[in-house]
Amino acid sequence: MAALSPQTLPAATKATPAPGRPHRIRVWRGAILLVAAVYFLVPLIASFAFTVKTPGKGVTLDAYGQIFSAEGFGRALLLSLGLGVATIAVVLLLTLPAMLAVRLSVPRLRPILEVVCTLPLVVPPITFVAGISKVLQWGPDYLASTPFYQTIISIQNPDFPVVLVLTYVVLALPFVYRALDAGLSAIDARTLVEAARNLGASWPHLLLRVIVPNLRAALANASFLTLALVLGEFTIARLLSFQTFPVWIYTISGSQAQVSVAVSVFSLLITWLLLLALSSAGARQRSGK
Amino acid sequence: MNGARVEFRGLRRRFGNTVALDGLDLTAEPGELLALLGPSGCGKTTALRCLAGFEHPDEGEILVDGSDITRVPANRRDAGMVFQSYSLFPNLNVKDNVAFGLRVRKAPTARRHARAQELLELVGLPSIGERYPHQLSGGQQQRVALARALALEPRVLLLDEPLSALDAKVRVNLREEIRRLQLSLGITTIFVTHDQEEALSVADRVAVLRAGRLEQVADPATLYDRPATPFVAEFVGTMNHLPGRVSGDKVTVLGQELPVEGPVPDSADVNVLIRPEAVLLTPDEDGDGKVLVSSFRGSTARLRVQLPDGSEALADVPGHHSVRLAPGTAVRVALVERPVLVSVASSGEHGR
Numbered sequence: 001m002a003a004l005s006p007q008t009l010p011a012a013t014k015a016t017p018a019p020g021r022p023h024r025i026r027v028w029r030g031a032i033l034l035v036a037a038v039y040f041l042v043p044l045i046a047s048f049a050f051t052v053k054t055p056g057k058g059v060t061l062d063a064y065g066q067i068f069s070a071e072g073f074g075r076a077l078l079l080s081l082g083l084g085v086a087t088i089a090v091v092l093l094l095t096l097p098a099m100l101a102v103r104l105s106v107p108r109l110r111p112i113l114e115v116v117c118t119l120p121l122v123v124p125p126i127t128f129v130a131g132i133s134k135v136l137q138w139g140p141d142y143l144a145s146t147p148f149y150q151t152i153i154s155i156q157n158p159d160f161p162v163v164l165v166l167t168y169v170v171l172a173l174p175f176v177y178r179a180l181d182a183g184l185s186a187i188d189a190r191t192l193v194e195a196a197r198n199l200g201a202s203w204p205h206l207l208l209r210v211i212v213p214n215l216r217a218a219l220a221n222a223s224f225l226t227l228a229l230v231l232g233e234f235t236i237a238r239l240l241s242f243q244t245f246p247v248w249i250y251t252i253s254g255s256q257a258q259v260s261v262a263v264s265v266f267s268l269l270i271t272w273l274l275l276l277a278l279s280s281a282g283a284r285q286r287s288g289k
Numbered sequence: 290m291n292g293a294r295v296e297f298r299g300l301r302r303r304f305g306n307t308v309a310l311d312g313l314d315l316t317a318e319p320g321e322l323l324a325l326l327g328p329s330g331c332g333k334t335t336a337l338r339c340l341a342g343f344e345h346p347d348e349g350e351i352l353v354d355g356s357d358i359t360r361v362p363a364n365r366r367d368a369g370m371v372f373q374s375y376s377l378f379p380n381l382n383v384k385d386n387v388a389f390g391l392r393v394r395k396a397p398t399a400r401r402h403a404r405a406q407e408l409l410e411l412v413g414l415p416s417i418g419e420r421y422p423h424q425l426s427g428g429q430q431q432r433v434a435l436a437r438a439l440a441l442e443p444r445v446l447l448l449d450e451p452l453s454a455l456d457a458k459v460r461v462n463l464r465e466e467i468r469r470l471q472l473s474l475g476i477t478t479i480f481v482t483h484d485q486e487e488a489l490s491v492a493d494r495v496a497v498l499r500a501g502r503l504e505q506v507a508d509p510a511t512l513y514d515r516p517a518t519p520f521v522a523e524f525v526g527t528m529n530h531l532p533g534r535v536s537g538d539k540v541t542v543l544g545q546e547l548p549v550e551g552p553v554p555d556s557a558d559v560n561v562l563i564r565p566e567a568v569l570l571t572p573d574e575d576g577d578g579k580v581l582v583s584s585f586r587g588s589t590a591r592l593r594v595q596l597p598d599g600s601e602a603l604a605d606v607p608g609h610h611s612v613r614l615a616p617g618t619a620v621r622v623a624l625v626e627r628p629v630l631v632s633v634a635s636s637g638e639h640g641r
Binding site: 187188190191193195196197198199200201202205210213214 | 374376
């Protein structure tokens with residue numbers, strides 16, 4: 001959004017000299033906003049109406065009360081949040097040092113890194129999960145006592161399936177790459193790094209004290225996108241039979257339709273709150289810059 | 290004097306097919322301000338970055354006070370650097386920027402703040418400690434960067450074109466201030482610049498680099514008066530190229546015979562390099578030269594003059610003479626009697 005405004009601004013000022021134009025633009029703006037609002041709000045309102053109106057009982061918030069007492073709700077939500085946090089930690093620790101190293105010492109490898117990081121976007125999740133389950137199933141008996149086998153088993157622990165973290169790291173790469181790349185381009189990373197090195201800073205020190213603080217908005221952005229991805233990912237978790245939050249919503253919709261929709265509205269609310277927190281953090285950094 | 294001696298010995302560095310340093314030998318004496326001057330791509334910045342530890346030479350070594358630092362990591366070099374681009378940490382206020390190096394060394398907070406304040410006073414900005422870099426002008430940012438570079442009392446101060454992003458007036462003020470500070474601290478300073486005026490005005494000695502090699506190193510007056518090569522002569526100050534003919538160790542130019550300084554080329558037709566102030570003009574109705582344009586500069590005036598052979602030259606005369614030498618005046622042109630440099634003639638290039 002922020003990237004759009006500088007482009008739209010000159011267009012608007014250019015339009016002002018012609019009399020009558022601003023008014024027409026305002027009308028069009030309103031019309032488009034209305035269409036977009038209808039597109040987004042109607043399903044939301046319909047969902048909300050479905051959850052609060054029970055035939056015969058009138059309007060109640062019972063469905064929302066039932067969310068918290070529903071079987072498995074807490075466990076599924078905590079699992080998804082845990083997976084999200086772990087994925088964010090792994091993907092950031094992986095990409096930030098790599099991207100910085102490529103920018104500083106081998107800038108000509110940047111296009112390659114970009115292609116590699118964008119690749120997961122073009123692989124459909126279903127292909128992805130088919131490959132993963134093939135690998136997980138493979139495990140001849142004679143390997144049963146080896147650490148390799150143990151590893152395969154332990155990453156599939158249903159209480160915390162590490163295999164999902166690994167998968168989500170790959171899925172999140174394109175979004176994280178974009179966010180961090182924009183952030184790194186906005187600061188003069190090379191000069192900041194060299195200035196810090198010149199003042200005696202070790203690499204870990206300058207990463208934590210110089211790069212991370214100046215990339216706060218980009219890091220928040222990348223984290224949010226990753227969290228949203230993990231909280232919404234259904235295909236892979238379902239096909240590998242793990243009870244993450246989206247899978248749980250799907251499971252419960254069979255028996256308690258109203259509660260499952262209520263949960264969807266509820267999770268949308270959480271996502272919005274996270275987005276709001278993120279954009280206010282970004283705005284604070286911009287005003288402080 | 291607490292300055293260190295810095296020596297570059299046979300420094301070589303190539304990037305792909307381009308040779309940035311081609312066997313650079315150069316020594317900065319303790320406490321001296323040495324300017325590295327040259328056109329872009331001459332290797333001056335690469336030499337400085339090798340000294341800072343951001344580049345590694347393919348061959349050769351760098352010595353500070355006799356000890357080889359070529360393989361020492363950048364964060365242990367004890368050299369403060371001011372960069373061309375604004376390099377203050379945007380997330381830290383001015384005081385914390387200046388104290389960054391002390392913080393890395395885990396100095397106590399009270400000492401950090403005291404030292405930061407001391408340095409901000411030194412660079413003439415005592416009351417901006419709480420501000421953030423984006424609230425400062427370019428000149429202020431570079432002053433703070435200077436304070437930050439000096440906070441750890443480094444043995445060497447490295448300046449990588451620190452003034453090139455600033456307005457002309459700020460640039461002149463700040464370079465004088467850098468020189469004043471450098472003299473009072475006695476710190477060995479290496480100042481990279483492509484601006485010959487800047488180099489001549491602040492440096493103890495100026496090293497002119499060309500294609501990764503040292504062309505000449507000398508104090509500013511020597512460099513200007515007795516350039517060792519035609520390249521230096523042209524790069525430092527303004528030069529006229531006048532057609533001349535060599536015979537023996539003399540050259541005939543504008544009907545005057547002058548001794549040749551430095552190597553004499555094989556070909557007889559040469560360009561003779563003459564400073565504008567070595568061109569003497571006398572108003573004379575029978576003179577075969579003519580003043581074309583005059584630009585008054587206060588104490589001097591620079592005139593563009595048409596020579597008898599139709600070519601043009603620049604001449605500097607005392608400012609009050611310019612009244613008698615208005616455009617259109619016929620003049621007699623003579624040259625100061627002194628040895629001159631010559632270069633092999635290339636067609637159609639007169640004056641600069």
